[in-house]
Amino acid sequence: MIKVNSGLIDKIKISEDFNASACFNCGTCSALCPVGFDILPRKLFRYVLLGEEEKILESTDQVFSCLLCRMCEEQCPHEVNITENIRLIRNYLAKSKLGV
């Protein structure tokens, strides 16, 4: 059973730059990712949009292993701010879950 937290998006979307909902799940972003991200940005963004907090927590190591290199953004056809979205997810995790 997946626990859904409907308020999660408000905690993560602390800035207008967070635009995960612009992602339409095409997967182009992962083609040249140097990390070979197995939790593709699109999957991560779905978790956020659906409020699947536990799934995001399970993905902590992957969220923090993104290089913020913007290779993905260079190719995203929908101008998703992938790296800033990931940075804001980190902000949420650091503040609310990792005790930083």
Add this chain to the structure above:
Amino acid sequence: MSKVGAVLGILNDNFEKRKTVFSVSEKSLTSWAKDLDIKRGTETIIYTGHMYQLMPITKSATTLYENLEDSPLMKLAPVGRIVNKFVNLSSMSKYAAKPERNEVERSERCLQNIYKLLKYAGVEAGYLYEDELYVGTLLYDNGIDEPLINQAKTLNKILKDNNVKNIITVDPHTTHMLRRVYKKILPEFNYEVKNYIEVLYENKIKPQNKLDMTVAIHDSCVLARYEEIIEEPRVLLKNAGINYVEPELSRKLTHCCGGPIESLFPKKAKEIASKRANDLLSCSNIVTTMCPICLLNLKESSPSKDSFLDLSEILVKSYLQNS
């Protein structure tokens, strides 16, 4: 507490207490400028952001972390955070991870090169010496932006007190933080920020001799994709007579050096770096980087360490040395 949380906690605690993430002496941050007779402050300043100076320390610390990553000791990382609050853990690590003398001298030389190139371009830049602050890239990238607001305010005051108007940065990360991030978190942070590569290019510096060499270019992600500084280094190299070659992934599609995750996942960082280093070395046996993090990571992950040169090390040979 997870390892990620513990490491980030230590960085954050250090930043709150000491305004920086690693413990380095004031002297080692400013000693590059010792014999250059640089004025304090002034309207235009060179801003090192500590990145070149930190690389020798990062190198020794990364080797240490790497050995620790799979060891039972790493399980103690959460304890490290608690201990760090009372004892200066990062300064203790100095004893375990001593920077090599030649690495320290090389970093200092890169900064001296950049300063001398700017001077040759007709730019009289001052320097803030020990008043200069680390801009917090490592925290910001990891989503910890709140403590940065205070840092931005403090730096803003220092810059105002020194009547600074123009800032010339030497590494891509500091360029990006001061040019965009600080402006975003503190609207009154309003300075003209340029990377030294842009300044040399705009001032149309003339080489004193042409070099006959082939060099592969490694663009920094931040310089190429965040700051769109792509043509400038190419023009400087071309004018120096250099035949530059590009790996398959270059310019806007440059491949990351892996450096940004080296403090959290050193093994993964090294894997990425060695893949990139191989791609570059298949183009030429000399590679130029434009960021101290790229230089360190690519060099350390490759058996041919002497192949990697900072852009400033190549430029001085043509622009500042009479043949």
